Amino acid sequence: MSLPKRIIRETERLISDPVPGITAVPHSDNLRYFDVTIQGPESSPYENGKFKLELFLPDEYPMVAPKVRFLTKIYHPNIDRLGRICLDVLKNNWSPALQIRTILLSIQALLSSPNPDDPLANEVAEEWKNNNVHAIATAKEWTEKYAN
Amino acid sequence: MSDVEGDDPEEEEYDESFEDSYAEDSEFEYEDEEYLDEDNMEKVEVEYTYPTSETKMGTLTHRMKYEPVDVEDVQRSLEEKVKQLDTILQIGTDECRILLMRYNWNDDKLLEDFTNESLDKFFEGSGLSKNSKPVGGWDLIEQKTDESFECHICFSSPSKDQPLAVFRLGNCDHPFCIRCYVKYIQEANANSRLLIPCPEADCGLIIRLSELQQLSDYGWKERERAREEKRKETEKQSRVPLTEEEIRQKYQRDQIEAELSEFSDLEIGEGETGENEEEKKVKVEPKNKADDTDEDPEAKLFNFQERILVQEREERERRRNQTLLSKYWFNVASKYCSKHCKSFKNCPFPDCDSLIMQQGFDSNVVATLEEFTKRQLIPTVQCSHKHEFCYSCLKGDHSPCPCSIAEKWEKKCKDDTETAHWITANTKDCPECSMPIEKNGGCNHMQCRNCNYEFCWVCLKDWACHNNSYFNCTKYVEDIGEAKTAQEKSRKSLERYLFYFRLFDNQRSSLSKDRELLEQFEGKIQEMQKKSSVSWIETLFYRESVDVLLQARRELMWSYAIMYYIDPKCPKQLVEGVQCTLSHQVEKLSRLFADTEVNAVLQQKAKFLNYSNTVKKSRDLLRETYLDCIANGVVKLTRK
Structure with missing residues (x-):
């Protein structure tokens, strides 16, 4: 199946006009599969970390959301042990007018502002709410340990 | 309110x-x-799964009440x-x-x-x-030529010579290329979304129905155009000047014109006087009023209108489930029913969008579907498109066979039939130990591997009594009396199963053959209708007889399946007798269908009505007999 124009254009633009702190490179053998890195946002426990993700565009894209997953271990209430992300725009609030670029920016924003009230990793969320200082310390520790 | x-x-x-x-x-x-x-x-239009609340013998039928509903009705x-x-x-x-x-x-x-x-x-x-603007009147579709525009979904832009059709909602300014919009709605429909927002991420406006209507119309037109183009393409290839469809349309137009001129002439159609009574019976269904005015122009007009209605309906059916809007309404209706009805089910027939609303039971003791089916009763329902199916297991109608038995039977047929066939066709039981034996050599002097018994393959007698010459096995072998061993029993049960399976299978193949034959016939009848002055209603009896035949065959078929599960000790003479009668009458009707030429159908009307009436009566009798027998415990169903 040939690649839709939309995906070709998006890939071109990601390369020609990259988002600061984010890279997304398609695999040469599968242009729907992207290797993604996101820099941990400043003044967050993930600062200075470099997080690897994988992103896949399903056949129905852009009518359905891309599939994104963290490959780097991360301590975050909305990201579980398998790297799955709980983010509304990846699920119900996906709109075909959104792009890879906007999705990755949303993920970066999620790192800056975790939402322990809508958790995916329950234990992390508990810790985040009840013992915030310790949780942030753990997040920093994990970032140093895994995201370098 | x-x-x-x-x-x-x-x-x-x-x-x-x-x-x-x-x-x-x-x-x-x-x-x-x-x-x-x-x-x-x-x-x-509350319907019942059984015509009467009790049988003639006084057995309560506990029938289920239901209402067949169209998506259009809900809408x-x-x-x-x-x-x-x-x-x-x-x-x-x-x-x-x-x-x-x-x-x-x-x-x-x-x-x-x-x-x-x-x-x-x-x-x-x-x-x-x-400050909502009503959609009415103006078009939300626009041909964009501005080269700086880009659809945010497919990233296409218009060029000077190729404008891009875009669509936007009446109340926001987020245009997208219309093809993307249509795809977007399709996806939303597939996910049964009812409140579909504008595709722009932070807009949040919900698409209104009249906006959806425009998209739906556009989508339909595109589809039709693509179909038309494809048709033209094939037409070019085959170099046929007119397609069948066009010829048909032209023919229909001529027909309608002819029909119209007929009204002005006040011509009167012929009717067979002797059969008026019969005719009236048949015509009750389409509309009561047309009965008495059979031969006057008003009836003609009515027939004509009826036909137009049928055509309109066909057109609707064609669009049914095919446009964005009809799919959307289907979702709306399903959602509504699931919230507001205790129980409803979709018709399981392909492409049918009818719903069946369960409206409780006509009974003091049965209140739920489980209780109903537990009593070996069958909730056969008919949707508004006349598809008959079982409300409980959602398979085609299987009365008089209860769901549990029908399921077991089908499973058994799937599992056992092939093996069983092979065994009966290719083996004989050892006369001593009843082990099935396949003969793999030419010699008729057999020795059983299981019990070492030596016997003759031809007469199944002890080999010793042949005195080494096995060519005089002319003695007739008596059937082995009582089933002594377990193996013999299983052989017996296999034979029993195969006996009913053959009856079942035979009925099934007759059913499909009859259906094929009658479908061809149906087409011919329609042709005849167009050519002559025969009205749609006048041939209705034929269609009804077809229904009767097919339904009777189906019931007969399932009644054989149930026989296998009846405890062998129970007296079966009664049901067998009724079965026999029905089978005989079904064959008679089937024969009539096969023997009647298309042109002679109308002359045979009385016969058709007569035969199908008797079939109907016997069928009801069979149904009642089963109901009575099961309820009274005359026959017990075993759980094999």
């Missing part, structure tokens, strides 16, 4: 989505009330609600519809919130625009 306050206890159960009680406003309940109050059979009643709400709120039907969907069609709760909350708060997050 004129909804009747129901005091029916059943209604209390519908409340699921809101804490407040709002159960009493289902349109269908309303009709039920009407039925109770006025005893007006025309307004409600009509919902639109009524929308209109009612709009007379109060005055904000436009499109907006009211969205609000009602948000409130799961609970208009009381909606009105309560509307009066209690400030308007801003009420409309907040509703997906409605505050």
Whole structure:
């Protein structure tokens, strides 16, 4: 199946006009599969970390959301042990007018502002709410340990 | 709001989505009330799974009450609600519809919130625009030529010589290329979304029905155009000047013109005087009024109108489930029914969008479907498109065979038939130990591997008594008396199974052959109808006889399946007798169909009616017999 124009254009633009702190490179053998890195946002426990993700565009894209997953271990209430992300725009609030670029920016924003009230990793969320200082310390520790 | 306050206890159960009680406003309940109050059979179409509440022998049938509903019916009643709400709120039907969907069609709760909350708060997050423009009249589709425009979904831009058709909602400025919009709605439909927002991520406006209508029309036109193009392509290839479709259309046009001129001439069609009584019976179904005015021009006019209606209906059917809008309404209706009806099911036939609403039972003891099927009763229902199926297992009608038995039988047929066939065709049992033996060599002197018994393959007697010459096995072998060993028993049961399976299978193949034959016939009859002055109604008897035949065959088929499960100790003579009669009459009717030429169909009308009537009677008798026998415990069903 040939690649839709939309995906070709998006890939071109990601390369020609990259988002600061984010890279997304398609695999040469599968242009729907992207290797993604996101820099941990400043003044967050993930600062200075470099997080690897994988992103896949399903056949129905852009009518359905891309599939994104963290490959780097991360301590975050909305990201579980398998790297799955709980983010509304990846699920119900996906709109075909959104792009890879906007999705990755949303993920970066999620790192800056975790939402322990809508958790995916329950234990992390508990810790985040009840013992915030310790949780942030753990997040920093994990970032140093895994995201370098 | 004129909804009747129901005091029916059943209604209390519908409340699921809101804490407040709002159960009493289902349109269908309303009709039920009407039925109770006025005893007006025309307004409600409550049907029963069995024609009578008890058999002639006095066995209660505990029949299930149901209502076959079209998506269109649900749509009509919902639109009524929308209109009612709009007379109060005055904000436009499109907006009211969205609000009602948000409130799961609970208009009381909606009105309560509307009066209690400030308007801003009420409309907040509703997906409605505050100063909404009605869609009516102007086109939301635009041909863009501006090269700087880019569709945010497919990233296409128009060029000078190739404009891009874009669509936008009436109340926002987020144009997308219309093909993307159509795809977007398709995807939303596939996910049964009812409140579909503008594709722009932070817009949040909900697409209104009239906007959806425009998209749907566009999508349909595109589809038709593509089809047309494809047709032209194939036409070019085959160099046929006119397609069949075109010829048919032209022919129909001529036909209609001819028909119209006929009215002005006040010509009177012929009718067979001797069969008037019969004819009347048949014509009750389409409309009662046409009966007595059989031969006057009014009836002709009516027939003509009827035919137009049929054509319109066919056109609708063609579009059914194929446009964005019809799919959308299907989702709306399903959602509504799932919230407001105790029990409803979709017709399982392919491409059929009818619904069956269960309306309880005509019984003091049976209250649920489980209890119903536990009594070995079969909830056979007929949807508004005349598809018959079992409401419990959603398979084709299998009466008089109860669901559990039917399921077991089908499984058995799948598992055992092949093996069993092979075994009976290729083996004989050892006369000593009953082990099935396959003969793999030429010699008739057999020795059983199991018990070492030596016997003759031809006469199954001890080899020793052949005195080494096995060519005189002319003695007839008596059937082995009682089943002594377990193996013999299993052989017996296999034979028993195969006996009924053959009957079942034979009936099944006859059924499909009859169906094929009659479908061909149907086409011919339609042709004949077009050529001569025979009206649609006059040939209705034929179609009805077909239905009777196929239904009887099906029932007969399943009655054989049930026989296998009847405990062998029970007296079966009664059911077997009825079965025999029905089988005989079915064959007679089938023969009549096979022997009658298309042209002679009308002359044979009396015969058709006669035969199908007897078949119908025997069929009812068979059904009743089974009901009686099972209920009285005359026959017991074993659970093999």
